[in-house]
Amino acid sequence: MSKERARRRAVREAERQRAIRLNERRQARAARRRAVLGRLTPRPVRLARPGGLLARRRRAQNAVVALGFVLVQALVWLLWGSPLVSFGAVVLSLLLIPVVVTLAFDRRI
Template sequence: MSKERARRRAEREAERARAMRLNEQRQARAARRRARLARLIPRPVRVARQGGLLARRRRARNVVVLLGFLLVQTLVWLIWGSAFLSFGVLVFSLLLAPVLVTLAFDRRI
C-alpha cells in the first residue's frame, strides 16, 4: 500500500511541477509581450494644468479675448452679411487683436 501511495504522490508532484513550469513559461511570454508593446507604444504624457493665480488670470484673459473676437466676427456677419467685408474684418481683427490685448492687459503701461 505504501508503494502505491508513494507512486501517486510522485505523480502528483510531477504534475504540479509540470503545471508550475507551464505557468512560469506563460508568465515569461506575457512579460516579454508587455515589454515589446511598451517599447513600441509610447505611454501618454499627462500635461498638468498650472493652477496658480497668474495661470487662472491668463486663462480668464484669453477667454475674454476669444469671446470678444468671436462677438465682433458674429456682429459683422449678421449686420452686413457681405463675405468680402467679413473677410476684411477677420484680417483686420487678427492684426489688431495683439495690439488691443497689449493695451488692455499689459501692466507695464
C-alpha cells in the same frame, strides 16, 4: 485500483507542475519585456493645468480675448451679410488681436 488512482494523480500533479512552470516563464518574460519597454518609452507628459494665480489670470484673459473675437465676428456677420466683409473682418481681427491684448492686459509678468 488504488495504484491506478495514484498513477493518475501523479500524472495530474506533473501536468499541474508543468503548467505552473510554463506560467511562471511567461510571466517572467512579460516582466522583462515591460522593463525593457519602460526604459525605452518616454515618460508621459503632464496633462494637468498649472493652478497658480498667474495661470488662472492668463486663462481668464485668453477667454476674454476669444469671446471678444467671436462677438466681433458675429456682429460683422449680422450687420453685413457679405462673405467678403466677413473675411476681411477675420483677417483684420487676427492682425489686431496682439495689439488689443497688449493694450488691454499687462502681459509683462
